[in-house]
Amino acid sequence: MATSVRASEPKREQAVWSGVQIELMTIGWMLVEAIVALVAGILARSVLLTAFGLDSVIELVTGGVLLWRLVTEARGATLARVEQVENRAAWVVGVGLVLLCIYVVATSVAGLLVGVHAAESLVGIALAGASLLLMPLLAWRKRVIAAQLGSAALRGDAACSITCAYMAGALLVGLALNATFGWWWADSLAALALLYWLVPEAREALDSARAERAACACGDDHCDD
Secondary structure, X not given: OOOXXXXXXXXHHHHHHHHHHHHHHHHHHXXXXXXXXXXXXXXXXXXXHHHHHHHHHHHHHHHHHHHHHHHHHHHOOEHHHHHHHHHHHHHHHHHHHHHHHHXXXXXXXXXXXHOOOOXXXXXXXXXXXXXXXXXXXXXXXXXXXXXXXXXXXXXXXXXXXXXHHHHHHHHHHHHHHHHHHOOXXXXXXXXXXXXXXXXXXXXXXXXXXXXXXXXXXXXXXXXXX
């Protein structure tokens, strides 16, 4: 018989709906962040800012999947169903992050070799500053809720929020150096620095997906619908 993960206890149910609210906030901000960063990055010819926007799109997708997972738990769903969605999300995130890493390397190296001068972007600087303030707060709240639910997925999402904060810091430094000193190459170098956070995040997502697939291949009960 499939195991239900319905949030039957009042405290757990409250924690689940708190998770739903925090994910809605995350999705709302990621939508703004993605649109602003991509538009500003393309206009300024900034690899760094564009990469930040693409990462926001990936986090927007994963936030949506996690929101679905929390809502289905609140409404009543089988453990197999929830884990199936998390596994699919891990593959989507992992592949997306690998592609993002390839994009960052290719465009950054090409920009340095060709000498592409990214224009200063005050909008990008403001966006990075806002993300640097907001994302750690969201990550802290997600960790609290994840501990209450015992949710590895939500803990992983909190890690993504912290990663976004680090990326915002690198973005802020790169854009500020370009705007203040005209160091056009700082944009590409700072973009390459993002790999410090992107590569481990991609590896973790792919390892998680492989582990879940291996468990299903062994015929674990939780993989059955």
